Amino acid sequence: MSAVLSEFAHLIGAVISGGYIVWSIVERVSLKYINRDLTPFAAYSSLWIAVVLVPFFIYIRNRLYYLRGSRMHDCKPAKVYPHRDPILGLDMLFIMLKAVREHKVLSIWYSLFHSIGSTYWTLTTGKWVLMTCEPENIKALLSTQFESWPLSPIRKKGLEEVLGPHAIFTVDGPEWQHARAMIRPSFVRRQITDLEYMDRHVENFLDRLPKDSSKFDIQELLYLFTMDVSTDFMFGHSTNMLTNPSKEALEFTNSFDYMLYAAATRGRLGWLLLLMPDKRFRECIKVCNSFIDRYVADAITQDKEKERSYVFMYELIQSGASPRMVRDQLMALILGGRDTSASTMTSLFWILARRPDVVKKLRNEISDLNGRKPTCEELKTLKYLNMVLKEGITMSHFPQFCFPRNMLTCIVALRLWPPLPSNMRTSNKDIVLPKGGGLDGQSPVFVPKGTDCRFSTYSLHRRKDLYGEDAEEFRPERWESLRPSWEYIPFSGGPRICIGQQFALTQMLYLIARVLQHFDQIKPADNNPMLQKAGTTISMVKGCWIYLTPP
Numbered sequence: 001m002s003a004v005l006s007e008f009a010h011l012i013g014a015v016i017s018g019g020y021i022v023w024s025i026v027e028r029v030s031l032k033y034i035n036r037d038l039t040p041f042a043a044y045s046s047l048w049i050a051v052v053l054v055p056f057f058i059y060i061r062n063r064l065y066y067l068r069g070s071r072m073h074d075c076k077p078a079k080v081y082p083h084r085d086p087i088l089g090l091d092m093l094f095i096m097l098k099a100v101r102e103h104k105v106l107s108i109w110y111s112l113f114h115s116i117g118s119t120y121w122t123l124t125t126g127k128w129v130l131m132t133c134e135p136e137n138i139k140a141l142l143s144t145q146f147e148s149w150p151l152s153p154i155r156k157k158g159l160e161e162v163l164g165p166h167a168i169f170t171v172d173g174p175e176w177q178h179a180r181a182m183i184r185p186s187f188v189r190r191q192i193t194d195l196e197y198m199d200r201h202v203e204n205f206l207d208r209l210p211k212d213s214s215k216f217d218i219q220e221l222l223y224l225f226t227m228d229v230s231t232d233f234m235f236g237h238s239t240n241m242l243t244n245p246s247k248e249a250l251e252f253t254n255s256f257d258y259m260l261y262a263a264a265t266r267g268r269l270g271w272l273l274l275l276m277p278d279k280r281f282r283e284c285i286k287v288c289n290s291f292i293d294r295y296v297a298d299a300i301t302q303d304k305e306k307e308r309s310y311v312f313m314y315e316l317i318q319s320g321a322s323p324r325m326v327r328d329q330l331m332a333l334i335l336g337g338r339d340t341s342a343s344t345m346t347s348l349f350w351i352l353a354r355r356p357d358v359v360k361k362l363r364n365e366i367s368d369l370n371g372r373k374p375t376c377e378e379l380k381t382l383k384y385l386n387m388v389l390k391e392g393i394t395m396s397h398f399p400q401f402c403f404p405r406n407m408l409t410c411i412v413a414l415r416l417w418p419p420l421p422s423n424m425r426t427s428n429k430d431i432v433l434p435k436g437g438g439l440d441g442q443s444p445v446f447v448p449k450g451t452d453c454r455f456s457t458y459s460l461h462r463r464k465d466l467y468g469e470d471a472e473e474f475r476p477e478r479w480e481s482l483r484p485s486w487e488y489i490p491f492s493g494g495p496r497i498c499i500g501q502q503f504a505l506t507q508m509l510y511l512i513a514r515v516l517q518h519f520d521q522i523k524p525a526d527n528n529p530m531l532q533k534a535g536t537t538i539s540m541v542k543g544c545w546i547y548l549t550p551p
């Protein structure tokens with residue numbers, strides 16, 4: 001009965017507002033061309049009122065649709081952010097723009113979840129978005145309802161501009177399956193454990209570290225390091241940013257940085273970006289594309305003898321991928337691989353500089369190697385690994401990986417400062433998420449087709465009800481008893497789980513182990529709180545300035 005009433009109200013609303021709009025337009029036209037009012041009430045016809053009526057009608061229509069859907073599916077409405085502007089939600093836009101300027105986006109999300117609840121609705125430039133940091137909802141989005149939650153069109157559009165239309169990060173459905181199937185074997189075959197080639201870059205990194213305990217920005221070096229590793233892995237040619245970058249490599253790296261930063265900002269602005277054309281953004285895309293195209297063309301035309309046993313680009317070319325396809329995947333993998341690892345290691349060094357107790361423990365673990373470079377086998381056979389295996393810290397959605405003991409610190413860094421602090425999916429049909437409805441947020445919540453749902457990994461990882469009252473504290477020891485599942489998703493989960501997680505963890509583990517073999521103490525060079533900006537990944541606004549002291 002209520003469904004019939006709501007359909008009826010919907011119909012009446014459509015007829016009244018639609019009729020009014022048509023009538024206003026006809027009156028205007030007749031006044032202009034035949035200089036005559038058509039109806040005695042012509043004075044009441046106003047295009048301005050018509051313009052206001054449209055969003056009002058859309059609002060009522062959506063509201064009724066939502067309430068009806070909720071009733072039909074035994075759901076309760078989720079809480080709503082108390083907007084001052086209930087039509088476009090411009091108040092939230094201004095809050096977010098201010099937060100971006102002050103680098104407080106992550107903490108604002110966190111505090112909103114804290115004050116409203118772990119699932120709530122908010123308006124973003126006229127569109128309702130469901131915000132959540134509820135593990136059950138995230139599991140639904142990424143796994144159990146995977147088919148119904150493709151990538152959001154905003155993200156697709158934003159990333160398509162920079163990565164291209166075939167990149168694994170911008171496609172869904174069969175095209176995504178194809179891209180993933182093409183990339184996946186490379187990560188398995190390579191075993192991600194070729195420390196030899198990684199070692200060259202780690203040595204370059206160590207060479208750049210000041211040995212006289214002078215202060216320096218480790219973030220800058222980490223981004224150069226991961227760019228060198230990524231390009232070496234992808235093209236078989238490193239940008240050599242740590243040693244002797246060519247003019248092109250420098251230009252590529254700078255353009256890549258700007259391109260990603262601009263893409264993230266544009267993604268946040270949505271349709272408002274139409275008002276803000278960015279010439280530099282376009283130029284940077286061109287620079288990056290032509291840098292990669294040169295390597296691809298070179299590899300295709302010259303059929304070069306491979307310098308190393310494995311180069312990702314050659315594998316793609318041999319799989320029959322078109323040059324455009326190869327370029328798009330290469331861009332995606334540099335994006336996926338470079339900033340994420342650099343961001344994690346930066347956060348980690350920031351906290352290590354403030355936690356000498358943790359540095360001491362880590363150095364004790366590593367001292368078993370007697371200063372030798374760890375082989376992959378040695379990394380695996382460290383005595384602590386047995387303990388971790390006994391403890392069984394293997395997540396259900398990390399089927400192929402167990403974390404060695406000395407990776408625990410990385411895990412902690414990934415919990416508190418996940419490099420991808422939030423993500424979004426859009427429903428392709430009316431659907432029900434398991435939690436978030438009702439005053440207590442425990443009932444299922446109805447989500448109409450076309451709704452964006454943003455989940456905040458950053459806020460999820462800091463939930464006190466999941467991680468304890470000290471959730472915001474850096475305490476690696478908590479992992480000795482923790483068995484998280486969907487409460488811990490730095491690498492996402494489900495079918496689209498990060499393809500490079502083992503590569504990333506090995507790279508980070510190796511670099512950190514080697515740095516700690518060379519340096520005894522890590523100290524902060526300032527007392528500033530951690531200030532992070534959220535681009536496509538998070539990074540530290542003023543860098544991470546530290547002192548390293550050799551033993």
Ligand code: HEM
Nearest residue numbers: 180336337340341344420490491492496498499500503504
């Ligand atoms: C600390 C390091 C890393 C973190 C925290 C991380 C995190 C993530 C996350 C959260 C996703 C899911 C994105 C989404 O579904 O929207 C993802 C996907 C992906 N990551 Fe990573 N990543 C890391 C390193 C890497 C590395 C080193 C590579 C490659 C060299 C890589 C390649 C990818 C690819 C290709 C995908 C897309 C998978 C798909 O859509 O099927 N990642 N990563």
